[in-house]
Structures are given as structure tokens and as C-alpha cells.
Amino acid sequence: MSEYTGVRGTVWFRAFTGHASPMIGDPNSVLTGDAPLGSDHARFLCVVPDPHARFPCARHGEVGQEEGYTLAARVREVIEHDKNTIKRPIIAIVDVKSQAYGRREETAAIFLAAAAAADAYGSARLAGHPVITLVVGHALSGAFLTHGYQANRILAFDDDGVMIHAMHKEAAARVTRRSVEELEKLAKEIVPMSYDIRDYAKLGLLYKLLHVENPEKPSPPEIRNVQDELIAAIADARTSPVDLRNRLESTAARELRKASILVRTKLEAQWLE
Amino acid sequence: MSNQAYSPNFIKRRSFIELNARERASVFFDAGTSRELLGPFDRVESPWLPMQGVTPQEDDGCVVIKGKIAGQAAVVVALEGAFQGGSIGEVSGQKMTAALDLACADNEKGILTSAVILLETGGVRLQEANLGLAAIAELMASILALRKHAPVICLTAGTVGCFGGMSLAAGLASYVVMTREARLGMNGPEVIEQENGVEEFDSSDRALIWAIHGGEQRYATGLADALVDDDTPQVAEVIRRFVSKGVPPEHRSSQVALYRNRIAKLDTSRQWDPKEFRALWTTNASNEENR
Numbered sequence: 276m277s278e279y280t281g282v283r284g285t286v287w288f289r290a291f292t293g294h295a296s297p298m299i300g301d302p303n304s305v306l307t308g309d310a311p312l313g314s315d316h317a318r319f320l321c322v323v324p325d326p327h328a329r330f331p332c333a334r335h336g337e338v339g340q341e342e343g344y345t346l347a348a349r350v351r352e353v354i355e356h357d358k359n360t361i362k363r364p365i366i367a368i369v370d371v372k373s374q375a376y377g378r379r380e381e382t383a384a385i386f387l388a389a390a391a392a393a394d395a396y397g398s399a400r401l402a403g404h405p406v407i408t409l410v411v412g413h414a415l416s417g418a419f420l421t422h423g424y425q426a427n428r429i430l431a432f433d434d435d436g437v438m439i440h441a442m443h444k445e446a447a448a449r450v451t452r453r454s455v456e457e458l459e460k461l462a463k464e465i466v467p468m469s470y471d472i473r474d475y476a477k478l479g480l481l482y483k484l485l486h487v488e489n490p491e492k493p494s495p496p497e498i499r500n501v502q503d504e505l506i507a508a509i510a511d512a513r514t515s516p517v518d519l520r521n522r523l524e525s526t527a528a529r530e531l532r533k534a535s536i537l538v539r540t541k542l543e544a545q546w547l548e
Numbered sequence: 549m550s551n552q553a554y555s556p557n558f559i560k561r562r563s564f565i566e567l568n569a570r571e572r573a574s575v576f577f578d579a580g581t582s583r584e585l586l587g588p589f590d591r592v593e594s595p596w597l598p599m600q601g602v603t604p605q606e607d608d609g610c611v612v613i614k615g616k617i618a619g620q621a622a623v624v625v626a627l628e629g630a631f632q633g634g635s636i637g638e639v640s641g642q643k644m645t646a647a648l649d650l651a652c653a654d655n656e657k658g659i660l661t662s663a664v665i666l667l668e669t670g671g672v673r674l675q676e677a678n679l680g681l682a683a684i685a686e687l688m689a690s691i692l693a694l695r696k697h698a699p700v701i702c703l704t705a706g707t708v709g710c711f712g713g714m715s716l717a718a719g720l721a722s723y724v725v726m727t728r729e730a731r732l733g734m735n736g737p738e739v740i741e742q743e744n745g746v747e748e749f750d751s752s753d754r755a756l757i758w759a760i761h762g763g764e765q766r767y768a769t770g771l772a773d774a775l776v777d778d779d780t781p782q783v784a785e786v787i788r789r790f791v792s793k794g795v796p797p798e799h800r801s802s803q804v805a806l807y808r809n810r811i812a813k814l815d816t817s818r819q820w821d822p823k824e825f826r827a828l829w830t831t832n833a834s835n836e837e838n839r
Contacts, residue, residue, distance in 0.1 A: 374734055378740065378819055383829075384769070385733075386715035386718065386732070389716050390688075390715075390719025393688055393716055394801040397689055400689075417712070417716070420688070425688065440677060441672040450674055451675065465599055465675070467596060468678070475678060478678060519685075535638055535683075537592060539649075542643065542646045543646070545586060546585060
């Protein structure tokens with residue numbers, strides 16, 4: 276499973292930008308590129324595995340300190356550049372297995388590196404940049420919070436190789452004291468626990484599910500189709516509020532996130548009393 | 549008061565850590581100004597826990613109190629570490645986010661309103677998995693929006709500490725306040741040991757855990773803004789001070805160049821002793837200042 280992490284990220288980054296290389300001075304694990312997208316010139320970002328990464332626990336596609344601060348710097352660069360002009364789209368291509376689990380990471384405060392990236396993406400969104408996330412592979416826990424979850428709009432492939440989740444199966448089973456089989460059975464009944472992207476779509480957090488026959492080898496028409504979907508998401512984001520309220524307003528969210536909506540309604544009424 | 553000279557200070561302290569979330573959230577407000585919102589009698593509980601045979605709690609382990617702190621409007625949100633490890637579920641997460649959004653809306657109307665978040669949490673509640681993770685992402689978005697107007701202060705006192713996705717929320721805060729008993733980090737020692745082995749992190753080594761994640765270390769390395777004793781009046785005083793202080797000139801999580809340089813200068817071929825790390829980190833900082 277882990278050897279596939281990053282394959283899809285690289286494929287899609289290259290499909291959009293024509294190359295798959297980091298910017299000068301950046302670690303090999305963060306691909307940044309600017310490329311035309313519709314009438315815009317968009318910034319694309321992707322985290323990929325670097326077997327020679329400086330941090331030993333971040334060599335298999337994990338998001339660690341270098342990834343967090345590099346993403347933050349490359350997103351902030353765009354915010355600064357477009358300060359007084361049209362805000363260009365920022366596209367996060369997501370295929371990340373997890374955050375980096377290491378002692379060095381904890382000692383040097385990986386949480387701040389992760390927060391810095393989320394800060395940059397969120398600040399870009401608040402400044403008016405359409406921030407669009409395309410989940411092409413795995414989007415797990417702290418890695419997704421760092422890279423992708425602050426976007427105005429999230430799109431994903433409806434494919435078994437796509438997984439958005441708080442924790443991988445084995446660890447989640449351990450922590451909740453269940454077997455992997457029990458966890459899988461439960462995940463079929465409890466939608467937010469499911470590892471299936473089609474169930475994730477029921478939560479109302481996704482803007483759109485896209486279908487690509489083989490996400491590791493997309494055809495040129497499929498790439499064009501995904502680009503068109505990104506362009507549509509950008510247009511939608513530009514005419515909508517810059518906060519994340521759309522994640523609660525979708526038809527699916529009104530069904531599955533009833534408790535969230537109830538909390539907001541009641542709390543607001545009591546706040547104003 | 550006659551025995552003042554004979555009793556050491558810690559005996560006179562009123563422990564903050566021993567308080568539950570509701571009691572903790574109450575200590576900051578000016579007398580007679582506070583009221584709880586969406587309290588236990590509203591019975592908005594997790595819809596997902598009963599489906600799995602887990603007893604829910606009427607407040608879902610999250611207490612929201614609105615009032616005035618140091619004469620200024622504020623909302624305090626406290627997680628109850630004793631309920632499901634302070635984990636973030638759909639309801640508890642949304643209570644935090646909604647409270648911050650309402651504070652943000654008040655600021656936009658010209659009513660300066662700060663937020664204080666009391667974090668005792670291991671992060672996402674795995675029984676609500678994806679809704680917990682989504683709730684943290686939305687809370688982070690709300691912190692970013694609110695902190696433009698008024699400070700968002702995160703206090704972690706112990707003993708649960710602040711881990712997982714919620715450490716990112718703390719990372720976005722205007723100010724972080726910790727006790728020596730508190731811990732702040734992304735991955736707990738057990739998770740690291742499970743993922744990368746005991747050589748990477750020995751989760752039975754209590755001294756090492758506190759040396760890395762503990763409040764004293766985070767304060768010494770500039771990752772927390774204040775270190776407080778487990779003393780309720782002192783904790784309350786420090787929080788009031790930060791509420792009055794307002795928004796910092798630049799938030800820690802926005803100082804990308806500073807921290808990126810520090811990381812670039814570290815020798816990652818070996819583990820660092822936490823005490824030694826303080827020096828490495830600060831030496832790097834002074835180098836930057838000299839340039």
C-alpha cells in the first residue's frame with residue numbers, strides 16, 4: 276500500500292503542470308508549479324515521498340516539518356504576490372499517508388509546522404484565493420489537516436484507492452480495542468467511520484466525486500475533464516463566501532450532519548438571548 | 549494569615565487541574581457576567597456513540613460559557629478530558645466552531661469578543677472518525693477568522709494534554725498557556741512507538757515524554773507564551789492578561805521563514821536531547837537576529 280503513496284500525486288501534478296519537480300531550495304517531497312487552468316494561472320502543490328528526506332520518519336510520503344513549512348511558504352508567496360491583483364487559484368493535490376510519527380518531529384514541534392501550512396491555506400482562502408483540493412489517493416488525519424482540508428472546495432476520485440480518514444485501519448482498531456474485521460463491519464453501519472470514499476461523500480463535505488478509469492494512468496480526455504471540474508469549482512468558490520459554510524449546507528450534510536446543524540441553530544439562539 | 553510564614557506556597561494553591569471542565573471554564577469571568585450556552589439540559593448529544601453501545605454525555609464533553617473577562621466580551625470553551633479523553637466528536641467539535649463563529653460575527657458588528665479554548669484532548673474521537681476530523685478542520689478555519697479581530701487563547705493544563713489534530717488548533721492560537729503538568733504535541737508517545745518502534749520513542753519513559761511535550765519545554769522553546777502553576781487564581785490572571793493584550797502583531801503559525809530556518813539548521817541525522825534542543829533552537833534564533 277505504502278509504495279503506491281505518491282504515485283498518483285506525481286501523475287496528477289505532472290498532468291496539470293507538465294513537470295514533477297520541486298522549486299529551487301525546496302525539499303524533494305513538495306512539488307510546486309504554476310500552470311494555466313482555464314483563464315487563470317493556478318498554483319499547484321503536492322506532497323510526494325522522498326526516500327532521502329532529511330527527517331528519517333518522513334521518507335514514505337508522510338507530512339513532516341519540511342513539508343509543512345514548504346507548503347506554507349509556497350502558499351504565502353502567492354498571497355503576497357496577488358495582494359493587489361486578482362487572486363489566483365491554489366490547487367492542493369492530495370495523496371498523503373499520514374503525518375510523520377517521530378521523536379525529532381515532536382521535539383521540534385511538528386504541530387506548528389502543520390499549523391503553519393493550514394494557516395497559509397486558510398489565510399489564502401480568507402484573502403479570496405479559490406483554494407481547491409483534489410484528493411487523488413490517501414488523505415489521512417493530520418496530513419490532510421495540513422495539506423488540503425482548509426480548501427473552499429474538495430473534490431475526490433470515486434475509486435477504491437482513494438481514502439479520506441482520521442486514522443488508518445490498523446491503528447484505529449488498536450485504539451478502539453477492536454479487531455480490524457470488527458472495525459470494518461462497524462464502518463459499514465456508521466457512515467463517518469467508513470473507509471469508503473462513497474460513504475465519505477454522504478457526509479456532505481465533498482464538492483464533487485469524479486470518476487477516472489485508472490487514476491494512475493489517466494487519458495488526455497480524462498485529464499481535460501478533471502481540469503474542467505477544477506475550473507467549475509474555482510468559479511463556484513469565487514462567487515461564494517470565503518468560509519467553510521458550504522460543507523454544512525449541501526443536501527448530504529443536511530441529512531448526515533443534522534447534529535451539527537442543531538448545535539449551530541441552538542447555540543446561535545442562546546448566544547443572542 | 550498568621551501561619552503564612554510556615555506553609556509553603558503550594559499548600560495555599562487552589563488546584564486548577566483538579567477542576568472539571570465546567571468549573572475550569574467558569575473561573576475567568578468577571579463576577580455575575582457569565583452564562584452557559586447549550587448546557588447539559590439542552591441534551592444535544594452525540595448521535596453516533598449510542599449506535600456503538602457507548603453512553604453519550606448531555607454536553608458531549610464540551611462546555612461553552614459566554615460573559616465578560618477583564619471587562620471585555622469573551623467566550624470560553626472547555627473540553628472535558630474525563631469524557632472520552634476529551635475527544636472531538638461531531639457535537640463537541642461543532643460547539644467549539646459555532647461559539648467561535650458567533651464571536652467572530654460579534655467582532656464584525658463592532659463588539660470586541662475574544663475566545664479562550666481549554667484543551668484536554670487526544671484529538672479526533674475515533675467512533676465519529678471523519679466527522680471529528682472535519683470538525684477540527686472547521687474549528688481551525690474559525691480560529692483563523694476570529695483571530696484577525698480578537699485573540700484566541702489556548703490553555704492546556706493537564707492531565708490529558710493536547711494531541712492529534714487539536715495540536716494544530718493550538719498551533720493557530722494567538723497565545724498558548726500551559727502548566728508544567730500539561731503536554732502539547734501532534735503524536736503521543738504510544739502512537740509513535742506503534743508506528744516506528746520503541747527505538748524511535750519509548751512510551752514508557754515518562755521523563756522523556758515530559759521533557760519533549762511538557763509545558764516547561766514548550767515555554768522554554770518559545771512555543772508556549774506563558775507557563776503557569778497549577779493554581780486557579782494564577783491561571784485566571786494570566787488568561788485575563790492575554791485577553792486584555794489583544795491580537796499579537798504576528799501569529800506564531802504565520803512566521804514561516806523564522807521556523808523554516810530553524811528547522812533547516814537542525815542536524816536531523818541524530819536524536820536530540822530535549823535540554824540540548826533548547827540551546828540548538830535558541831542559538832538558531834539568535835543567528836537569525838544577527839543576520
